[in-house]
Amino acid sequence: MPQQRFPKVEILNIAPHFIQFILSETDTSMANALRRIMIAEVPTLAIDLVEYAENSSVLNDEYIAHRLGLIPIRYTPEGSLKGGDCHAAFLPHRECVCFDRCVRCSVEFELDVNFDKVNSTRPDQERDLALTVTSRNLTSNNMLVAPAHFLNEEEQDESHDEGISIVKLGPGQHLKLKAIARMGISKEHAKWCPVAVATYRFWPIITINQEACNMLTLEQKQELVDACPDRILELDEITGNLVAVENAYEMATFTEDLKVAQNAMKKRPEDDDFVRVVQSTDRFVFSVESTGAMDAEEILMSALRVLKDRLNYLAAEVEKLKD
């Protein structure tokens, strides 16, 4: 089709919880659509229903249920260590044909912590201190699903991570509940949001007019370098020319400081600029940070899949209109 674009992607950094990449040769509508989908429409698992057998803690039922809902739940497919996309493994519970819930559409967690029972097993110095019930106390009925903790075995052992704290228990207090996790999207409730941050910046296009710059003294050039709070310019050591810093894209925030400094330096206001910094309209630097429920690259792939499925669905619906 003649009006199709062919975007390019270049990865800058991948960590299990973080991905940074450059998206180019497409425009802001695609970049924004991707960002909005990563934030609002990527399906994840989160606790949605809590059944209490026993709660004598200091927090009431719904308070604890709220906290349980916000715990990121990680699905790791067979044979992989990555927090993966759960949409293929689970059905949205509204679409599931089961009566109430089943293994196909939900995951059950059980939590049973009785202060008095645990107290007797604790070492002497800890005895009778408040006991923290954490996400580590949640036991799942599905081996592949568990609350998100650390990224790999190494870090777990080293960090002595106790998990996300839910409530603290004192003597005589007992918390026993069953929590059901379901698949959903962030549009319905923020607990299903897979990202902590999903954002993009514009690539800075820095054009330096070397001819005009040659008429400046070294002090004036240094003044320009210092004028910018992001420090996107520097003086080349050998030639003394003004050059853009290598990682300018990380720091540029497109302030007007350089413009103001230059206007003061120009002999006449209509003279050419020495340095121009402009936002690119087709190159974006994305930074996506995950909450731990899914790996960042999985979130990106899932967002693209959601976009594709949505477009296919709309295409079919528009076809229906034509007759």
Next chain:
Amino acid sequence: MNAPERSAAFLLDDEEEKVEYQADTKVSNAGTFTFNKEDHTIANLLRMQLLRDPQVKFAGYMHPHPLVHKIHLKIQTTTSQVAPAETLSAAIEDLSNETDHLITQVTDAIDKWKRENDTGLMGM
């Protein structure tokens, strides 16, 4: 008490169609598509793509009220030979192909990065 279900923002009601069309009575070769339970995400994407089509004279979208989840997308074509629905289908197809292209680009870019920065720890 009056708060609507959050899921009403993206799930179609009973008897509601996803897309509706209303031809414009006053302007020739124009019509308005109503997308139910959609938002700026897809509307802006479609609008920008339609503006790139030379057969489209006018393309614009509205989100009339933030609490009512529908989008109006108005399209006017340059000639009566081309129906607005045709240009819309073409735009959706182009976007769909672009998304496919992006998926392969991202997968390749990730593989390339992993090969060049051998992590080995995370497991594939």
